[in-house]
Structures are given as C-alpha cells and as structure tokens.
Amino acid sequence: MKQNNPSTEQGSDRREIRMLSEYKHPYVTVDLLLFSVIDGQLAINLTVRDEEPFKDMYALPGSFIRENESAEGAVERLLSDKLELSGQIYTEQLMTFSDVNRDPRERVISIAYIGIIPDKAMVNVPWMKWFTIQSSNVGSYKLCQVDGDESFICTCLGFDHDKMLEIAIDRLRGKIDYTDIIFKFLKDSKQFTAGTLREIYQSVTGQEINRGNFTKYQMNTYMEHGLIKKTGSISIGRGRPADTYSYIGGDRLWIKY
Amino acid sequence: MKQNNPSTEQGSDRREIRMLSEYKHPYVTVDLLLFSVIDGQLAINLTVRDEEPFKDMYALPGSFIRENESAEGAVERLLSDKLELSGQIYTEQLMTFSDVNRDPRERVISIAYIGIIPDKAMVNVPWMKWFTIQSSNVGSYKLCQVDGDESFICTCLGFDHDKMLEIAIDRLRGKIDYTDIIFKFLKDSKQFTAGTLREIYQSVTGQEINRGNFTKYQMNTYMEHGLIKKTGSISIGRGRPADTYSYIGGDRLWIKY
DNA sequence: CCAAAAGTGTTAAAAGTACACCCATGG
DNA sequence: CCATGGGTGTACTTTTAACACTTTTGG
Incomplete structure (x- = not known):
C-alpha cells in the first residue's frame, strides 16, 4: 500500500544509494x-x-x-x-x-x-x-x-x-542560423570577409546561398546583433577588395527575431 | 615521446578501463x-x-x-x-x-x-x-x-x-514552433479545436498570438505537414461551433519551411 | 580592356501582422 | 436579439529570393 507521507517516499533516495552501491556502476x-x-x-x-x-x-x-x-x-x-x-x-x-x-x-x-x-x-x-x-x-x-x-x-x-x-x-x-557557431570555424575571427563566412555557411548546410543576399542580409543581421563589426579595411585578391569584419560577440546566443 | 603507431595509442582504451576499475565510478x-x-x-x-x-x-x-x-x-x-x-x-x-x-x-x-x-x-x-x-x-x-x-x-x-x-x-x-510537442499537451488529441491549441501555445511561450491568424496559418501549417486533419465535425460551446481537428502525425518532426 | 570578385539595387513572391467583418449558438 | 466565441477576408508590412548592375582590382 502506498504511503501518504512524502517523507517515507523520499527516504528511498538514500536507500537507493545504499542499495545500488552493491550494483556495478556504469x-x-x-x-x-x-x-x-x-x-x-x-x-x-x-x-x-x-x-x-x-x-x-x-x-x-x-x-x-x-x-x-x-x-x-x-x-x-x-x-x-x-x-x-x-x-x-x-x-x-x-x-x-x-x-x-x-x-x-x-x-x-x-x-x-x-x-x-x-x-x-x-x-x-x-x-x-x-x-x-x-x-x-x-x-x-x-x-x-x-x-x-x-x-x-x-x-x-x-x-x-x-x-x-x-x-x-x-x-x-x-x-547555424540563430547562433554564433559559424564564427568558430573562422581561421582569423578578427579579420574575415563575407565570402569566407559564406563558404563556411554553405559547407555546413550543404546548400548554396546567393552571394549578394548573404552579404547584404546575413552580414547585416550579425551586425545588428552586435556579433561582428566592419573593420573598414579591405583585403586583397583578384577582383574588387572585400570589406573585412571582426567578430566581437563573446559567446552570446541570439535568437532570430 | 609520442609513438607514431596509432595501435599503441588506441591500446589505451583498454588500459584505461582496467585502470579506472579501481576508481569509484559515478x-x-x-x-x-x-x-x-x-x-x-x-x-x-x-x-x-x-x-x-x-x-x-x-x-x-x-x-x-x-x-x-x-x-x-x-x-x-x-x-x-x-x-x-x-x-x-x-x-x-x-x-x-x-x-x-x-x-x-x-x-x-x-x-x-x-x-x-x-x-x-x-x-x-x-x-x-x-x-x-x-x-x-x-x-x-x-x-x-x-x-x-x-x-x-x-x-x-x-x-x-x-x-x-x-x-x-x-x-x-x-x-514549439517547429516540432509537434504542442500536441502532447492535448487532453484529447483526436478531437480538439484551434482555440484549445492556441491556449497551449500561449501558455508555453508566455506571449499572446492573434486568434484569427493562429487559426488560419498555424492550423494550416500543421495540416500541410500532415500532422493534423479536420474531422469536419463541430463542437459545442457558447458561441459559434468550432472546427475540430485530429492529431495524426506519429512523432515525426517537421522543420519549418 | 577584360575577366574576376565583391558591393549595391530592383523587383516579385512569400510570410507575418493587425484588424475588421460575418456566422452560429446559448441565454 | 444580443453577447460570445469562432471562421474568414483584407490591407499592410516585413522577409526571402532571384537576379541585374556597378565598382575595383590583376593580368
């Protein structure tokens, strides 16, 4: 018969510890x-x-x-x-x-x-x-x-x-869409371009995302949440120099919207 | 000095088991x-x-x-x-x-x-x-x-x-937005109304959601994903009878979009 | 001067939001 | 016959998506 007193039931905590000591723990x-x-x-x-x-x-x-x-x-x-x-x-x-x-x-x-x-x-x-x-x-x-x-x-x-x-x-x-884990893949989180980040994004998700939209929206969202900032500087390559960014968000999480 | 042979390193698996047997397991x-x-x-x-x-x-x-x-x-x-x-x-x-x-x-x-x-x-x-x-x-x-x-x-x-x-x-x-956990709160998952589901939604999220929109979009999304279907029947209450739905989705997960 | 890489703009479709309107029922 | 709860429509805003255009560099 079940006891009505929670005390008695709770006592099973300790009893179980003693009992299980004889078991092999995992x-x-x-x-x-x-x-x-x-x-x-x-x-x-x-x-x-x-x-x-x-x-x-x-x-x-x-x-x-x-x-x-x-x-x-x-x-x-x-x-x-x-x-x-x-x-x-x-x-x-x-x-x-x-x-x-x-x-x-x-x-x-x-x-x-x-x-x-x-x-x-x-x-x-x-x-x-x-x-x-x-x-x-x-x-x-x-x-x-x-x-x-x-x-x-x-x-x-x-x-x-x-x-x-x-x-x-x-x-x-x-x-990857609502946390900052993407930045953990960056070789240099203090100096990176939208292209670099986009490549990581595509590698992880396995699907392509439009270049222009990524630069405009994704990077903008990160900035609005205070995760990154433009370092203003530009980088070198074949075509037009890219804006560079720096990751500044600690390890804070940002929920979309 | 580190050994180059992975075999030797891997052997530590077994060694560690023997060694830890003398530890107290958690x-x-x-x-x-x-x-x-x-x-x-x-x-x-x-x-x-x-x-x-x-x-x-x-x-x-x-x-x-x-x-x-x-x-x-x-x-x-x-x-x-x-x-x-x-x-x-x-x-x-x-x-x-x-x-x-x-x-x-x-x-x-x-x-x-x-x-x-x-x-x-x-x-x-x-x-x-x-x-x-x-x-x-x-x-x-x-x-x-x-x-x-x-x-x-x-x-x-x-x-x-x-x-x-x-x-x-x-x-x-x-x-709650992209899984079917909301249906686990239903007292009768084979006969419920949009209002019932909306109350649960609001209770869990702690924020109000517009009634009309919930009925139209949320219920529609559930239906599109094959989680629920209209049972056609209507229920009783004070005002106009409500459409009733039945939960039919096993425990499948549906990612939004 | 042209190809390549990157920023920016335009437009259309889709989704989300607010709110109004109408319908059916019980008192 | 009216308050109440519920379905549905509309208009507006925001987001997403596709793609075109412009800018800047190296060869």
Whole structure:
C-alpha cells in the first residue's frame, strides 16, 4: 500500500544509494565530434580502432570521466591529451547515449560533445584522421578521408558513433542560423570577409546561398546583433577588395527575431 | 615521446578501463521535468525533499539508472513507479549535468529528461505537487503551487534543478514552433479545436498570438505537414461551433519551411 | 580592356501582422 | 436579439529570393 507521507517516499533516495552501491556502476565517458571545414566541406576528425570491438573501424575519440572532473573537464583533457590541442576550443554538449549494449565490453554511458576548430592542421597527431562529410540521403553520410594515399571511403563507424554523427550534423545545421557557431570555424575571427563566412555557411548546410543576399542580409543581421563589426579595411585578391569584419560577440546566443 | 603507431595509442582504451576499475565510478541518475498546462499556464511537477541535502526544498523527481536499463528505461520506470503514470508518456532528453559537486553526498551525474502530460490529474500521488511557472525576468522564474491551501511560492529548487528548469523551458519554447510537442499537451488529441491549441501555445511561450491568424496559418501549417486533419465535425460551446481537428502525425518532426 | 570578385539595387513572391467583418449558438 | 466565441477576408508590412548592375582590382 502506498504511503501518504512524502517523507517515507523520499527516504528511498538514500536507500537507493545504499542499495545500488552493491550494483556495478556504469562507466561514463565523453566522446568528441570535432568538426572543421576543409576545402569547402564539413569534416570530422576520427581515429582508427586497433582492437576489438570494432577493430580496424573508425570511431570518435573519447575518454573516461575521472572522479574529480566534470564532463566538460574530461572533454578539455581529451582535447589536450589525445588531440594535443591547446588553447580555447569551442565545445558544446550534444546528448547522452546510454543503450545498455552500446559497448559490448562493459556497460558504458557516453556524453557526446561537439567541438569546432578553424583549421584541420591544428590537429597534429598521427592517430587522428580527417574525413569530409558528403550527405547523400537523409540521415546517411559518406565519409572521405582527407590526405589519404588513396581516397578511402568510410561508411560505418564503431559503436553508436554513426548515430552521434548524424545527430551532430543536424544540430550544426539547425543552429547555424540563430547562433554564433559559424564564427568558430573562422581561421582569423578578427579579420574575415563575407565570402569566407559564406563558404563556411554553405559547407555546413550543404546548400548554396546567393552571394549578394548573404552579404547584404546575413552580414547585416550579425551586425545588428552586435556579433561582428566592419573593420573598414579591405583585403586583397583578384577582383574588387572585400570589406573585412571582426567578430566581437563573446559567446552570446541570439535568437532570430 | 609520442609513438607514431596509432595501435599503441588506441591500446589505451583498454588500459584505461582496467585502470579506472579501481576508481569509484559515478552514480548516474535521470531527473524528470514533467510539464503540463494548468489553467492557461505552463506548470511543472515537483516533489519536496524530506532530508538533507536541500531538506524541505522542492526538487525534480529522479531515479538511479540500473545496470540493465538505458536512461530512457530509467525514465519509464520513474514514471510508472514514482509518479504512477501508466501508458505512453512523451519524453525527450534535455541534457546531462555532471558538475563534480552538484550532489554534496556523492558524485552523481544526472541525465535530465523533459516529459509532457495533458492533464495534471494524471499524477495522482501525494508526494508530487504542481507548480505554475511565471516567467519574470530572463532566466528567472517564480513557481506558484497549484491546489495549495495558501499560495505557496517557491523560487529556488534543490541541487542544480533551477538550471535544469530554465534550460527546459527555453527548449520547450524553442521547439514549439517547429516540432509537434504542442500536441502532447492535448487532453484529447483526436478531437480538439484551434482555440484549445492556441491556449497551449500561449501558455508555453508566455506571449499572446492573434486568434484569427493562429487559426488560419498555424492550423494550416500543421495540416500541410500532415500532422493534423479536420474531422469536419463541430463542437459545442457558447458561441459559434468550432472546427475540430485530429492529431495524426506519429512523432515525426517537421522543420519549418 | 577584360575577366574576376565583391558591393549595391530592383523587383516579385512569400510570410507575418493587425484588424475588421460575418456566422452560429446559448441565454 | 444580443453577447460570445469562432471562421474568414483584407490591407499592410516585413522577409526571402532571384537576379541585374556597378565598382575595383590583376593580368
């Protein structure tokens, strides 16, 4: 019979802790989906697995969460230790994957994070490889290795990392219109042109956007929201010099309209 | 010195598992933000804590994840055991909170979930209480207990549940325009009017929307996306009978435009 | 002088907004 | 017969989209 006193019910909190101490707790890891734009294409950084399970398949880099660090802390450690990336890297949580058998060895719950860097060359370790992402059908992607001796094509990742990738790409595409993530792809956020930004936009969304309209409206919107300002200076190239802009918005979010 | 062979590096996966077995693993819980609309206001279901930490404060219901269940499974169990809700309840993952000291007792990582039910009366246990949400400033909410003898006002929840609530409300408001979550609030999704749906819309977003336009455009958009259809029948009330609609879209997502 | 790259302008269609008008029902 | 709730129409503004035109540079 159910007790009417909330006290008794709430006591189950502590009881459950004692009880579950005898259970085996799950491992908790973070997995990182590190993106960049390479030659006008969205790309993801992967590592090859050298042992079972999923031996010889590519997968996302990951790391266990230590006793005294948060998931964000684990991602930072992963970035500096496994990818040897120093300095501030943009990351945001994607979502958590907890299927009981997602790792055949042990029960592992993984918190997936998205990361963005402006240049593939920042990752400078031999065990990480870049793959450009070609979206074919809905929810289906073809990965082509960059800098490979031959064009290695990878269609299936280890664990549930395919699903993670799919969700991450949707997230990037969804957020590019009303957040400032686009600026995280910029090699020089203090001096860039509308053309540069447009290329990134097209790489991420996978669809073309009219040049003139992008310059007029998109850049204007960014300015109205105080994210960028014209540095007035001009750049060099083949044709007419382009206006240059500087990214000044901290990491503030701006909701459209 | 860094090894050039990815194999050696990858081996750390297994090494780390062995190593971490000696660590204490974190507890992993799910916390549920169960929403409903009560008298034209968005409301959240909370429980009072009867012991430290955060004794006498209100907090979200939660549960530990068991060895052989996913986070979604834990949420289902939480819904049926602690809230005594049977049948299919709409839930979606919000995000995971992993600050080292978010629970002063133990290291607990929590995966927060949003849930939506159409009627407060579905929760029928004495330890759960409904609070309407009045958004005052940005990121600040006042909670007013429903059915309380006196109007109890709660401004601060236990643990990091305030932050969870804030993020959850933002999520609801953001998604109401391009997903079908609005229909999860409907008491009868097979027979409802534009007015009913408009009331929910206003309750969730906290802002008024023109009646005529809602009927014309919003309902039309839903129909174009195959989410609802006119049942042709009319309903009863004071004024002119209203067209009734039926929700037919599974749980498909529709991106605007 | 011409091709290339980039800024700016023009126009039409689509979407959003405000508000008015008419319809059907219950008291 | 009138207040009330609900459908529908209209006019206006804003946004989006397509494309043309002009400016500036390098070869």
